[in-house]
Amino acid sequence: MKKTLPDSIVVTGHPDHALLSSLATEILARAGGSQALEASFPAMLRQCIDDVIMTPKTGRRSYDELEKTEKTYIGTRVEIELRAMLGLSKGKLDTVILGHDVDIKHTMGSNWMIPTEALGHPCILVAADEARAMCYLGLIVARPDYLTLGQNRDAKKSVSAAEFANILWLLRGQNYPPNFWRTVPGEAIGRIFAGRSGNLRMTTLFREVQDVPISRDVVAAVAQQQDFMRRIRSDKGRGARDHLAREGIILLSGQYDAPLIAALGLPHCTGSEFISHSVTSEKEVALAAQHGICVDVIS
Known part of the structure; x- marks a missing residue:
């Protein structure tokens, strides 16, 4: 998305204010309020993108590696997930809100392509900026005056730069x-995937990336094995958890080790995330022991 965006001029007196403000109020209500939207919408976008990248199955790690058709499908997936999240139904366009046919447009770039059938209708604009890890959700009425003169082969036009306001x-x-x-630094990624076994790759992952929650999807992508969770567990001294403990690193589960994660002051982990941490003091060793985890301190 553009780094600099003009302030919105959609305020009282603007020709679109009454319509767009009523749609915005309805969307916020359906999302459970502004705070709920701020939490659920970004997470939904991340899942939509990662599910198409499919790192565990394909080995790809970024949006840039996708085929053109897959990039297009992300927009369809966002449309479906957004309707489900807000409890909206399908209409003549992508959805219906307060009796208005509304189109949903998504971009991973800096603009949206508006189809001819959406002209004159309100549109929900969704954008994901992978480079800056920022997302956007807005509303616009697709008035011809707001769109560029040029169009693509499908007769779609984009929003004029000045009309972002x-x-x-x-x-x-x-x-x-x-x-x-x-x-993750490129050098670290190279070391992680240089391991010839799932255990080696997993051990290197949690050695290289510490004090950061890591999802099950990442674990699966690194393990490259069907029973990837086995690489996390202790395994008679051979598992990643065992190897790391001998290096003074504890590997914790958000599901089972939440009290210890909190006690160590580490970032919160969901039940499907993991986090590693280098134990650097006898106090932390004792704290880990209180929670049933033995670890060596490397001086």
Whole structure:
């Protein structure tokens, strides 16, 4: 998305204000309020993108590696998931809100392509910026005056740069979960995937990336094995957890080790996330022992 966006001019007196503000109020109500929307919408976008990348099955780690048809499908997936999240039904366009036919447009770039059938109708605009891990959710009426003169082969037009001011934003530059692999240095990724076994790759993953929640999807992508969870568990001294413990690193589960994660002051982990941490003091050793985990301190 564009780094600099004009302030919205959709306020009282604007020709689209009454319509767009009523749609915005309905969307927020259906989402459970602004805070709920800020939590659920970014997570939904991340899942839509990652489910198409399919790192565990394909080995791909970024949006840029997708085929053109897969990139297009992300837009369809976002449309479906957004309707489900808000409890909206399908209409003549993508959905219906308060009796109005509304189109849903998604982009991973800096603009949206508006089809001819959406002209004159309100549109929900969704954008995901992978590079900056930011997302956007806005509303616009697809008036011809707001669109570019040029069009693509499908007769779709984009929103003119100056007319971005006619977007009523619900979320603007909202942080969303970044692509995990964008947060890991390339050298570390190379070391992680250089391991010849699932245990070696898993051990290297949690050695290289510490104090950061790591999802099951990432674990599955690194293990490259059907029983990937076995690589997490202790395994008679041979599992990743065992190898790391001998290095003074504890590997914790958000589902089973939440009290210890909190006691160590580590970031919150969901029940499907894991986190590793280098134990650096006798106090942390004792704390881990209180929760049934033995670990060596490496001086």
